[in-house]
C-alpha cells in the first residue's frame with residue numbers, strides 16, 4: 106500500500122462504527138499479505154490441495170500460496186471458484202433462512218456477474234430449486250454464463266436485464282440477492298489504486314442507484330420471501346442507511362443471522378429501524394470488506410398465475426436419441442432453441458416459459474448440442490455438465506501438460522487409437538470436447554475461453 110493512503114475522512118468515519126478496530130484494520134492494509142481463498146464445487150470433487158477452512162462456509166478454503174489459477178486445469182474443469190472468503194457468508198444466510206430443503210424455491214441473483222455468488226447460491230440448491238442469475242451489462246454476461254457452465258448444474262437460467270424488467274414478474278422469487286454495485290472500499294486491500302478513485306460524491310451516487318435497484322426488484326419478491334442485500338463498501342449510506350430506507354419504504358422485517366464470536370464479524374443495527382447488518386473488516390476477519398443483511402417481505406405484491414403448459418412439438422425419434430446422452434433423462438424437460446437441443450430440470454419448465462415472456466434469456470439449463478443425422482454435435486455445456494451420460498462418449502484422460510495444451514487449443518502430444526467425439530478429462534473432470542480422427546485430434550475447446558496468457562516463468 107506504499108503509494109496509497111486512505112481517502113480523507115475515511116478512517117474518521119469508520120472509527121465511529123461500533124466494533125471497528127482501527128489498529129488492526131490499518132495493519133491489515135499495510136502488511137500486504139493478501140488472503141487467497143477458493144470455494145470447492147460440491148458437485149465436482151477434486152484433489153485440490155488447500156490449507157484451511159473458511160469458518161462460515163462448508164466449501165470455503167484458504168490457500169497459503171496463491172498458485173496460477175489460469176494454469177490449473179482443475180479451475181477450468183469447474184472444480185472450484187476463486188472467491189474472496191467474506192463473500193461466502195451469503196451461503197450462511199441462505200442456510201439460515203432455509204434450514205430444510207423440503208419445498209423447492211426460486212432464487213434470483215440480480216447483480217450476478219462474474220458469478221461468484223451465483224455459484225455459491227447454486228451449490229446450496231437442489232435440482233428442483235431454480236437459480237436465475239441476471240447481469241445488466243451485456244459484455245459481462247459471457248463470464249457469468251462461462252462460470253455457471255463450469256459449475257455444471259442444470260437448474261440455472263442466465264438473463265441480461267435491467268432490474269426494472271423484473272417488476273413485471275410479481276411475487277415470483279422466494280429469495281432475491283442484490284449484491285449491489287457499490288463504491289468498493291471493501292476491496293482497498295486487494296486493489297489499493299481504488300483508494301485514489303474513492304469519493305463521497307460517488308458513495309452518494311451509489312446509494313441512489315442501490316435504492317433504485319431495490320425498488321425495481323421489490324415486486325418480484327414473494328410474500329414472506331427474503332431479500333439478501335450485500336455490498337463491498339464500508340459506507341453507512343450504502344449499508345445501514347439502505348436497510349432503514351427499505352424498512353421505512355416497504356413492509357419488510359429484519360432477519361437476525363446467527364454468528365460465532367470467533368468469526369470476527371461485527372453485527373450492527375441500523376440507526377432508525379434497528380435492522381441487523383453484518384460487517385466484515387480485514388484484520389478482524391480472514392477476508393476482505395463486506396456488508397450483508399437479510400430482510401423478510403411481509404406484503405403481497407400481487408402476481409399472476411405463471412403456469413404455462415406451452416410445449417414445443419418435437420420429433421419423438423429425436424427426443425429419444427437426445428435422451429440417450431443424459432443421465433436420468435426423465436428428470437429433464439427437453440426443448441430446442443433454433444437447431445440446438447437443451448435440457449433443464451423438469452420442474453422448471455413453467456418458470457422458463459414465464460421468464461421467457463419478460464426477460465432476455467442468455468442461458469437455460471444445459472445446451473446439449475445439434476443433431477446431424479444420427480450423430481450429435483455435442484455442445485461444450487454438455488461436456489462440463491453433471492447430466493451427461495458419459496457411457497455414450499469416448500473419454501481421453503490428459504496429464505497436466507496435455508490439459509494445458511488442450512485448454513490453449515494447441516496440438517496435444519498424445520497418441521490415440523480411438524475415433525469419434527471424446528471428452529477431454531483431467532483428474533476425472535471434463536474440460537471439453539475433441540474429435541479424434543485417424544491421424545489428428547480436432548480441438549473443440551471454445552476459442553473465447555482458451556488460455557491466452559504465457560505460462561508463469563515464461
Ligand SMILES: C[S@@+](CC[C@H](N)C(=O)[O-])C[C@H]1O[C@@H](n2cnc3c(N)ncnc32)[C@H](O)[C@@H]1O
Pocket residue numbers: 192215216217218219220221222223240241242245268284285286287314318
Ligand atoms: C458487486 S458486482 C457483483 C458481483 C457478483 N455478485 C459476484 O459475486 O461475482 C455488481 C454487479 O452489478 C452490476 N450493475 C451495475 N450497475 C447496475 C445496475 N444499475 N443495476 C443492476 N446491476 C448493476 C455490475 O455490472 C456488476 O456485475
